[in-house]
Amino acid sequence: MMKKRSVLLGVFSLMTLALLSAGGAKENTIKIGFNIPLTGDSPKVGEGAKYAAELILKDVNAAGGLDVKGTKYKLEFVYVDNEFKAESAIQAAYRLIDQDKVLAVVGPCGSGRAIPAGQVNNESRVPMVSPWATNPAVTLNRPYVFRACILDPVQAPAAVSFAKSQFSAVTKTAILYNLEDDYCKTLAELFRDSWEKTNGAGSVVAFESFGQKDQDFSTQLTRIVNSGAELLYLPNYYNHIALIVPQAKDLGWGDKPVLGSDAWGSADLVTLSKGSVAGYYFTTHYAAAGAVGNTKAFIDQYKAAYGYTPDDVAALSYDSTRIILQAIQTAGLTGDLTKDREAIRAAIAGMKDFDGITGKMTFDANGDPAKPAVVVRINEAGEFEYVTSL
Amino acid sequence: MWTTILQNIFNALQWGSFYSMIALGYCLVYGVLRLINFAHGDIFMAACYFAFFIATALLLKIVGGGWLVFALTLVFTMLVTALLGITIERVAYRPLRRKGVNRLYVVITALMVGFILENGNLAILGASALRFPDILDKQIWQIGPLTITNLKVLVIIAAFVVFGILQFIVHKTTLGMAMQAISYDKFAIPLMGIPVNRVITFTFALGSSLAAVAGILFGMSYPVLDPYMGMIIGWKAFIAAVVGGIGNIKGAFIGGFILGFIEIFIAAFFPSSFKDLVSFIILLIILVLKPTGFFGVARSTKI
Numbered sequence: 175m176m177k178k179r180s181v182l183l184g185v186f187s188l189m190t191l192a193l194l195s196a197g198g199a200k201e202n203t204i205k206i207g208f209n210i211p212l213t214g215d216s217p218k219v220g221e222g223a224k225y226a227a228e229l230i231l232k233d234v235n236a237a238g239g240l241d242v243k244g245t246k247y248k249l250e251f252v253y254v255d256n257e258f259k260a261e262s263a264i265q266a267a268y269r270l271i272d273q274d275k276v277l278a279v280v281g282p283c284g285s286g287r288a289i290p291a292g293q294v295n296n297e298s299r300v301p302m303v304s305p306w307a308t309n310p311a312v313t314l315n316r317p318y319v320f321r322a323c324i325l326d327p328v329q330a331p332a333a334v335s336f337a338k339s340q341f342s343a344v345t346k347t348a349i350l351y352n353l354e355d356d357y358c359k360t361l362a363e364l365f366r367d368s369w370e371k372t373n374g375a376g377s378v379v380a381f382e383s384f385g386q387k388d389q390d391f392s393t394q395l396t397r398i399v400n401s402g403a404e405l406l407y408l409p410n411y412y413n414h415i416a417l418i419v420p421q422a423k424d425l426g427w428g429d430k431p432v433l434g435s436d437a438w439g440s441a442d443l444v445t446l447s448k449g450s451v452a453g454y455y456f457t458t459h460y461a462a463a464g465a466v467g468n469t470k471a472f473i474d475q476y477k478a479a480y481g482y483t484p485d486d487v488a489a490l491s492y493d494s495t496r497i498i499l500q501a502i503q504t505a506g507l508t509g510d511l512t513k514d515r516e517a518i519r520a521a522i523a524g525m526k527d528f529d530g531i532t533g534k535m536t537f538d539a540n541g542d543p544a545k546p547a548v549v550v551r552i553n554e555a556g557e558f559e560y561v562t563s564l
Numbered sequence: 565m566w567t568t569i570l571q572n573i574f575n576a577l578q579w580g581s582f583y584s585m586i587a588l589g590y591c592l593v594y595g596v597l598r599l600i601n602f603a604h605g606d607i608f609m610a611a612c613y614f615a616f617f618i619a620t621a622l623l624l625k626i627v628g629g630g631w632l633v634f635a636l637t638l639v640f641t642m643l644v645t646a647l648l649g650i651t652i653e654r655v656a657y658r659p660l661r662r663k664g665v666n667r668l669y670v671v672i673t674a675l676m677v678g679f680i681l682e683n684g685n686l687a688i689l690g691a692s693a694l695r696f697p698d699i700l701d702k703q704i705w706q707i708g709p710l711t712i713t714n715l716k717v718l719v720i721i722a723a724f725v726v727f728g729i730l731q732f733i734v735h736k737t738t739l740g741m742a743m744q745a746i747s748y749d750k751f752a753i754p755l756m757g758i759p760v761n762r763v764i765t766f767t768f769a770l771g772s773s774l775a776a777v778a779g780i781l782f783g784m785s786y787p788v789l790d791p792y793m794g795m796i797i798g799w800k801a802f803i804a805a806v807v808g809g810i811g812n813i814k815g816a817f818i819g820g821f822i823l824g825f826i827e828i829f830i831a832a833f834f835p836s837s838f839k840d841l842v843s844f845i846i847l848l849i850i851l852v853l854k855p856t857g858f859f860g861v862a863r864s865t866k867i
Contacts, residue, residue: 424711425571
């Protein structure tokens, strides 16, 4: 009995210690939080974000820290796993704000998580930059929330006009999307509306959905194959694409074109789907093959450190983190968390032509950058080739 | 219209085959122990991963794959998964049974074993999904308006073969008779000199190797593996077993196909988002009309 009690006491004192050390911020450090999916359905997304941030962390700390108006500050990045779930993203946001007391937050990566977590960040008045969330609702009426990527209302019409120019004979399209993800659902609807505007009413011949945990899509695909569709639009995450595309081919989709969205742009897409996606196009934020300047320097550095080409999540996370760091440098630090967060927010909102590796960024009143959508082709070697910007 | 229906019959047969094979595992363990082994879906997941590693290792030796690799992967995976099943029974269920605790605690233990398998996998292998290797060359056959792959046919045949073998084991072999006897009366049977624990071990080995067959074929059909893949399909297979009449092999087999057909055909004729809602309402109605399932027999004690 004694023994049990002393063990319990030990555990309690350890926990208190851990809490105290987490609560008391050290002198001259800047804490940035990352609300990213390290496990769950799309772990590669979180991995890319984390790896890109680690590159910045290493560079800045090796140079003695970040220079903010003459004082050097060491960087400290806190990575919290949101498991690719909306509930966990909210939990992670509260943890970063209340427990870790970060200055600003990078992430969550996708809209399904960024919309609910953005609400928390905005209410707590903590600046947040989402690298990869393309849904309009992420930043709408939320002065503390920004993003580093293009929006779905840009991406969907871009996909439609690209399809029009690339496959000029195609008029009938089918759409298959994940009903449980805000990103997929909104994009599917935007694409449908935009397609019908260009090709006339009734030109979307199949509009089918599935659930997050589904593995068999044969019914929906049977309907799509028999609908007379000449093009298939799949605004879904790469893990689903790896299952949908081979099943579509098995059911007789044949060589007809398939078009994707920026959630395809993961380093894992080609590994998981093997050769089945070769020759397909998708709209996205940047293309690694043929990059120049700073973008190429980042790609080379990332490749050397982790052994694979960074995807757009990694590139956008890199930009998001640097946006926050530059804002800190502009705003300066007083040591008062509330004041500093406010100043950082103002600095991001006032940023002009931030020179990111995914393009120049100036934020509009909503906190969205005006950037073009890039169309990428997956070539036979599994690389993402630049095709055009729209 | 007819093309869609015919094509969907094949889709449903394939999808139902997976439910059936997993439901049979539930049914075996339930039949002998009156235990709903909620870890079964995760044993199926573990089998997918075992098959992944075994097939990858074999493909390094035998380039190009083919039936030899398939047969070897099948045998090894069944063995390893059977071992896993036996281990779980020894470590988690047998001590509880020895103490004679209420069956409720064993069911909760089973749920925990499932979580341990999922999170253990996550901890050991990390979160990234794995791509199942291509063991067999995929062939697409065009029969009139229908498109069928060799894999689909293989899955359907495998389900029927597994069912046939299981029927034979349970009804024609001594071990099978012993299993039935334990299911009938657990307390009188040891008095007849039947080694209860050995029969139970055999049941777990058999149930797990059924999950292994399903696991390999599932990996080949839906080649993206993640640690939580067994959860939903496990629950649904359990529901299928209950609809068929849990404890009855024929019931579990047919229950799997019933669920497969309902799911596929609901998705074919309603908006696909209605799939699970309508399927489970139908299953609920079936259970209200026939609470013991299609082939079940009413028993006085149930969990």
